[in-house]
Amino acid sequence: MLKHVVLLSMLVTVPPRIIADEIPATVSPESVGLSSLRLKNLDALMESHITEKKIAGANVLIARKGKIAYFKSFGMADDNKPMQRDSLIRVMSMSKPITSTAVMILYEQGKLLLSDPVSKYIPEFKNQKVIEMNPNGKGYKLVSVKHEVTIRDLLTHKSGILYSFLNNYYHEPERQALIDLYRQAGISDGFCRPDETIGDMVKRLARLPLYKQPGEVWDYGLSNDVLGYLIEVVSGMRFDEFVHQNIFTPLKMTDSYFYVPSEKQARIAAVWKSDWQGHLTRTDDKPMIDGDLALCPFDAYATEGKYLTGGVNVISTAYDYYRFAQMLLNQGELDGVRLLSRKTVELMTATNQIGNFDATFLHDHGWKFGLGFAIQQDRGHDVDAGDVGVFEWAGLYSTRFSVDPKEQKITIFMSQTTPFGLHFGLWDKLLVLSGSAIID
Amino acid sequence: MKTFLSIVLFCVSGAALATGPRVTSALLTPPVNEIFALDFPAVLSSEIADGGIAAALITEAFKTEQIESTITPLPLQTMVAYYLTEENALGIVGHDLNLSPAELKNIVLVPVLRLKESYFYYRPKYETLAWKGDLAVFKDLTVGVNKGEDVTTYQKAGVKIEQERLDARIKALIAEKIDVLREADLTMTNALAKNFSGQQANIVRLEPSAGEAVISIAFNKKNPKGIVLAKQFQQGLAKLIASGKYTDIIKSHIGKAAVEQYFVPLKK
Numbered sequence: 001m002l003k004h005v006v007l008l009s010m011l012v013t014v015p016p017r018i019i020a021d022e023i024p025a026t027v028s029p030e031s032v033g034l035s036s037l038r039l040k041n042l043d044a045l046m047e048s049h050i051t052e053k054k055i056a057g058a059n060v061l062i063a064r065k066g067k068i069a070y071f072k073s074f075g076m077a078d079d080n081k082p083m084q085r086d087s088l089i090r091v092m093s094m095s096k097p098i099t100s101t102a103v104m105i106l107y108e109q110g111k112l113l114l115s116d117p118v119s120k121y122i123p124e125f126k127n128q129k130v131i132e133m134n135p136n137g138k139g140y141k142l143v144s145v146k147h148e149v150t151i152r153d154l155l156t157h158k159s160g161i162l163y164s165f166l167n168n169y170y171h172e173p174e175r176q177a178l179i180d181l182y183r184q185a186g187i188s189d190g191f192c193r194p195d196e197t198i199g200d201m202v203k204r205l206a207r208l209p210l211y212k213q214p215g216e217v218w219d220y221g222l223s224n225d226v227l228g229y230l231i232e233v234v235s236g237m238r239f240d241e242f243v244h245q246n247i248f249t250p251l252k253m254t255d256s257y258f259y260v261p262s263e264k265q266a267r268i269a270a271v272w273k274s275d276w277q278g279h280l281t282r283t284d285d286k287p288m289i290d291g292d293l294a295l296c297p298f299d300a301y302a303t304e305g306k307y308l309t310g311g312v313n314v315i316s317t318a319y320d321y322y323r324f325a326q327m328l329l330n331q332g333e334l335d336g337v338r339l340l341s342r343k344t345v346e347l348m349t350a351t352n353q354i355g356n357f358d359a360t361f362l363h364d365h366g367w368k369f370g371l372g373f374a375i376q377q378d379r380g381h382d383v384d385a386g387d388v389g390v391f392e393w394a395g396l397y398s399t400r401f402s403v404d405p406k407e408q409k410i411t412i413f414m415s416q417t418t419p420f421g422l423h424f425g426l427w428d429k430l431l432v433l434s435g436s437a438i439i440d
Numbered sequence: 441m442k443t444f445l446s447i448v449l450f451c452v453s454g455a456a457l458a459t460g461p462r463v464t465s466a467l468l469t470p471p472v473n474e475i476f477a478l479d480f481p482a483v484l485s486s487e488i489a490d491g492g493i494a495a496a497l498i499t500e501a502f503k504t505e506q507i508e509s510t511i512t513p514l515p516l517q518t519m520v521a522y523y524l525t526e527e528n529a530l531g532i533v534g535h536d537l538n539l540s541p542a543e544l545k546n547i548v549l550v551p552v553l554r555l556k557e558s559y560f561y562y563r564p565k566y567e568t569l570a571w572k573g574d575l576a577v578f579k580d581l582t583v584g585v586n587k588g589e590d591v592t593t594y595q596k597a598g599v600k601i602e603q604e605r606l607d608a609r610i611k612a613l614i615a616e617k618i619d620v621l622r623e624a625d626l627t628m629t630n631a632l633a634k635n636f637s638g639q640q641a642n643i644v645r646l647e648p649s650a651g652e653a654v655i656s657i658a659f660n661k662k663n664p665k666g667i668v669l670a671k672q673f674q675q676g677l678a679k680l681i682a683s684g685k686y687t688d689i690i691k692s693h694i695g696k697a698a699v700e701q702y703f704v705p706l707k708k
Contacts, residue, residue, distance in 0.1 A: 124486050127471060127512070139526075141526065142522065142526075142527070181516060181518070181519070184515075184516050184518065184587075184605075185515040185516050185605075186515075186605050186607065186608065194607075195607070195611075195635050195636070196607065196634075196635055199487075200487055203486045203487055204479075204486070204515040206486075207486060207512075207513065207514050207515050207519075208515065208516075208519075306635075
């Protein structure tokens with residue numbers, strides 16, 4: 001009798017967990033040239049990180065030749081909730097390649113050119129200034145841009161538009177002066193969603209000075225947030241609607257959202273704070289402020305909102321993101337649906353977009369930045385993803401994806417762990433293990 | 441002539457963009473008589489298609505005297521001040537410009553628009569506040585005001601002050617971190633409708649009105665054109681008021697019925 005009461009009360013009190021559309025079964029690793037035995041090293045690596053409480057949980061997916069050969073969940077998604085393959089994950093900056101793809105869809109429709117000045121679509125970008133410190137160190141002056149910020153500058157992070165949080169790590173007077181202006185003007189990195197539209201924020205941002213002359217800098221920043229609004233202007237649609245209609249729906253990314261509907265909220269994984277020394281705590285509903293970094297992981301539980309950022313807004317699953325990555329690996333097509341042409345994907349993954357700069361922000365020398373992600377240019381440096389031509393990006397709550405076109409291999413790691421910088425070793429090892437499982 | 445134009449276009453386009461010859465709009469349309477304006481939501485803002493009522497009035501007053509002008513809204517008072525003091529700009533527009541006595545000596549201040557201002561409180565925190573026009577009522581309370589606003593009268597009355605952007609002040613009001621905020625009625629109505637629609641009923645305007653926010657142009661006497669254009673602008677503005685076009689421009693933005701609700705007439 002007691003058993004029945006307990007069961008009944010569970011049925012009444014536990015919100016229904018709407019599961020994902022069917023995820024295809026994994027194939028035998030050997031059928032796609034991977035070793036089952038060697039992939040087991042991944043199990044051991046991940047389990048040790050869970051046991052040692054370095055991370056609470058994660059999903060790891062490895063695909064080769066268009067088939068998923070390894071897809072496992074480890075540890076916990078939330079208190080008393082195991083990580084599952086359909087757990088919803090804040091992919092944060094892994095939203096950026098999606099935004100870049102949306103821009104390239106408009107590019108292929110003939111609605112914009114990468115060489116277009118942004119001011120053609122957002123007039124506030126006209127006559128921008130660049131901040132320069134006075135030689136005596138007192139105050140700054142504002143000098144005119146040599147050329148206006150272009151769409152290509154935004155896609156490649158050569159715009160001179162900054163992220164505030166990087167002021168915690170890079171200490172220069174120009175950056176400090178500019179971030180002070182960002183703060184006064186209420187410019188948000190978007191990690192805590194402000195109660196305004198992205199258009200309002202972008203128009204204010206456009207009136208603030210740039211950090212350096214466009215094209216003469218490579219600095220990771222709010223460029224994709226500007227692109228999100230530019231997509232609204234060019235397409236005449238809300239940014240999230242454009243992405244749903246042109247990317248999520250055709251790619252059958254049925255678990256990807258800007259705001260997660262209430263029926264799927266139970267699947268959202270919590271963000272965990274970890275020192276990677278065994279101290280692991282679930283974050284709560286208070287903003288986490290560290291200098292110029294402000295994080296609000298609880299924003300993911302909002303079912304609606306106005307702020308639609310092209311930089312960090314998307315919440316997705318490992319499987320959905322795999323479908324997006326596979327489309328790129330297939331040079332623009334998945335399951336008979338073509339989003340981009342081969343030529344456009346070639347352009348996005350070309351390694352000559354940022355001139356002499358190297359994409360050292362997450363990677364190393366020997367890495368370049370294309371139109372949405374970092375690309376490995378040589379194998380002579382410390383960060384090695386296994387091949388020249390591999391393209392990758394990451395998200396602030398320790399998520400990663402890597403696409404190796406030569407080996408037709410995709411590796412995805414999705415945890416929800418902060419701070420970001422401590423998972424690099426685990427990710428590097430994951431790539432080594434996924435690469436060393438190749439046996440053909 | 442055609443050949444000459446082609447040569448000119450070719451010459452100016454060379455350094456524009458690396459991807460090929462492009463004539464950017466910035467190269468061909470340098471701002472004429474540029475005046476830098478501090479964003480003031482609902483009446484002067486880059487977020488409004490034509491820059492808002494104040495921008496439209498200024499442009500039209502200049503036009504009356506056959507003078508072209510460019511209003512460049514900026515989100516920060518520090519940037520507006522920078523252009524006045526460091527770049528010797530023709531002029532700046534705003535209210536609560538927070539100019540020093542030395543800076544005031546070097547400007548010609550021309551009022552353009554007078555808006556009614558009020559105090560607002562959050563009803564869940566206070567059922568009512570006994571405001572009758574004397575700041576002493578707010579003693580020991582915290583009032584949120586615009587950045588740059590002169591706060592000496594508050595300090596004398598023992599009122600605590602928070603100076604923030606409007607959205608931040610409204611959030612602070614709702615979070616009960618401040619007790620009252622002061623803002624132009626039109627700006628507040630607009631901000632509540634735009635970003636805080638769920639809280640409109642909870643945020644209450646206090647009667648009587650708190651005063652007025654005067655949006656003015658500060659023409660820079662140090663700029664070679666400053667004094668002359670100040671005079672011409674004043675003439676243009678007077679003609680605009682006399683012809684009734686001044687009120688028509690306001691009506692076209694907010695409707696006939698709202699003019700008296702939000703504005704104090706500007707004297708001819």
